[in-house]
Amino acid sequence: MILHILTKAPDSSASTQMQQAIGDQDAVLLIEEAVTAALDPSWAAWQQCHTRIFLLSEDLIARGLASIAAGNGLPTLEMDGFVALTEQYEKTVTWY
Amino acid sequence: MIKYGFLVMGAPYSSPAPHSALRFAHAVLARGHQIAGVFFYHDGVHNASSLMTPPQDELNLREAWTELNQQHAVQLDVCIAAALRRGLMSESEAQRHGRQAFNIALPFELTGLGQLLELQQRTDRLITFA
Amino acid sequence: MATPDALLVILRHAPHSSNWLREGLDAALVAAAFGQPVHLLFMGQGIMALLKEQGSGALGQKATLPTIDMLEMYDIDKLWVAEGALQRMHLSTDSLVDGVSLIEDQEISGLLQQHAKILNF
Numbered sequence: 001m002i003l004h005i006l007t008k009a010p011d012s013s014a015s016t017q018m019q020q021a022i023g024d025q026d027a028v029l030l031i032e033e034a035v036t037a038a039l040d041p042s043w044a045a046w047q048q049c050h051t052r053i054f055l056l057s058e059d060l061i062a063r064g065l066a067s068i069a070a071g072n073g074l075p076t077l078e079m080d081g082f083v084a085l086t087e088q089y090e091k092t093v094t095w096y
Numbered sequence: 097m098i099k100y101g102f103l104v105m106g107a108p109y110s111s112p113a114p115h116s117a118l119r120f121a122h123a124v125l126a127r128g129h130q131i132a133g134v135f136f137y138h139d140g141v142h143n144a145s146s147l148m149t150p151p152q153d154e155l156n157l158r159e160a161w162t163e164l165n166q167q168h169a170v171q172l173d174v175c176i177a178a179a180l181r182r183g184l185m186s187e188s189e190a191q192r193h194g195r196q197a198f199n200i201a202l203p204f205e206l207t208g209l210g211q212l213l214e215l216q217q218r219t220d221r222l223i224t225f226a
Numbered sequence: 227m228a229t230p231d232a233l234l235v236i237l238r239h240a241p242h243s244s245n246w247l248r249e250g251l252d253a254a255l256v257a258a259a260f261g262q263p264v265h266l267l268f269m270g271q272g273i274m275a276l277l278k279e280q281g282s283g284a285l286g287q288k289a290t291l292p293t294i295d296m297l298e299m300y301d302i303d304k305l306w307v308a309e310g311a312l313q314r315m316h317l318s319t320d321s322l323v324d325g326v327s328l329i330e331d332q333e334i335s336g337l338l339q340q341h342a343k344i345l346n347f
Contacts, residue, residue, distance in 0.1 A: 002338060007113070007226070017238055017269050020308070023335035032112045058119065079123040086221055087098060087127075093236075093338065093346050094224035096106075096113075103345075138249050178249060209256040213233075216343055224346065 002026045003089035006034040007096045010043050018095040019045055027052040029077065029085060035059045038069035046074070056082060098129045101219035103212065105226035107139035108157040109150065114143050117225035118160050125168055132219050133171035134161070135212045136204075138226070141179040144172070144204040158204075165203040173215070176206040232263040234341035240274035241290040242283045247275055250347025251293050258300035265304040266297075267329070267337060270311050276322040294323055308334060 004026055008014040015034070022028065028049050030037050035055050037043050045053060054077040060066045069076060077085070086092060102121070106113025121131055136143050148158045164170045179185060179200065180193075186206050190198035200206060216222045235254040239246035258264045268276060275290050282289035297305070303325065310331040312318070319326065329337060338344060 002344075005224075007116075013238070013270050020269070020310070020331050021334050021338055023339055026335070031116060079119055080127065082120060083123045083127050083129070086100075086124075086223060087129075090221065091338075091342070091344060092221065092223050093344050094226055095346065096224075096226040137253075138245065177252065209253055210260060212253065213257050213260055213262065216233075216345075222343075 001089050003085050003092040004028045005092060005094040006030050007032040009033050010037045014095040027085060027089060029054050029082060031056040031059050035063060035065060038065045038074055041072045098221060099219045100124055100129060100131045101215040101222045102134040103222060103224045104134055104136050104140040105138035107142045113225040114157050121164060131170045133173060133215050135215050136174045137178050141174050141182055141184055144174045145184055145199045146201050147199045162203055172204045173207045173211045174204050175209055179206060232265055232341055233257050233343045234265050234267060236267045236269060236346045237272035237275060238269045240271040241280060246347050253345055254302060255300055258302050264302045267306040269308045273307060273311055273315060276326060278323045
């Protein structure tokens with residue numbers, strides 16, 4: 001079980017490579033530029049990981065995307081929740 | 097309690113990685129965990145520059161790392177090969193290479209890459225910020 | 227396929243475009259020198275590191291090929307190449323150095339699960 005941390009936009013090669021590497025039980029946290037995924041609820045990774053993929057709230061708010069994420073019904077986590085994910089998942093891989 | 101190590105590879109003020117790492121660090125400590133050390137590699141070595149002088153209304157990242165070291169005993173290791181080729185060195189390295197200035201000082205320490213692997217071995221989690 | 231204590235180093239960047247590849251390979255070599263079993267996975271542009279006809283760059287930019295040739299001396303003999311990425315880049319194994327192992331895109335997640343430690347460059 002791996003926690004994947006994506007820092008680049010959904011159309012980046014980092015994102016494509018991450019999507020190839022996600023296992024059935026893995027989780028995904030979208031931080032930095034990756035929170036622009038909030039704009040596209042049809043992005044494949046939302047379906048691929050449905051209950052185990054989250055947007056980092058602070059980075060959404062900073063970019064003015066928080067209400068769009070909420071409107072699209074996408075799950076968010078505070079920084080505290082990010083730490084909780086790393087407690088749960090022993091391995092993390094950052095895609096940048 | 098979980099023991100964390102960080103690998104920071106993003107440059108200050110050109111990558112959001114150092115800011116993300118610092119915010120995450122404080123959240124880790126707030127949940128009662130320990131951060132054993134931070135290893136600065138690739139462009140992340142610039143986080144250690146003592147000549148870093150951002151405008152007064154911006155966070156000085158080197159000072160933020162230093163505070164983490166002083167208040168929570170987090171070891172700050174900088175990859176020596178990555179630092180030297182990017183023009184960052186300590187006083188002793190400056191002497192060794194015949195340079196007139198230096199910009200790495202305690203609590204940052206120049207070490208080899210072996211330190212990164214050692215950090216990965218002795219911590220429960222290694223989180224990369226790049 | 228992999229030993230549980232092995233380190234997987236993922237290389238996703240090409241030579242001559244950034245220092246990610248060089249510094250990623252350096253990490254792999256140091257880990258191997260410390261006696262850790264190391265496996266490499268080349269994804270995306272990282273595959274360019276394996277082109278057998280590559281050379282050094284202008285103004286003394288070091289070539290990557292000598293480092294690739296050195297891997298075996300460090301007992302790094304597992305060089306996984308993402309097959310899908312190879313096809314997307316219109317490359318075939320004929321253009322690559324000898325001794326690479328192809329891995330299908332669907333098997334990549336399994337490879338990551340099998341390694342206790344991963345560094346992604």
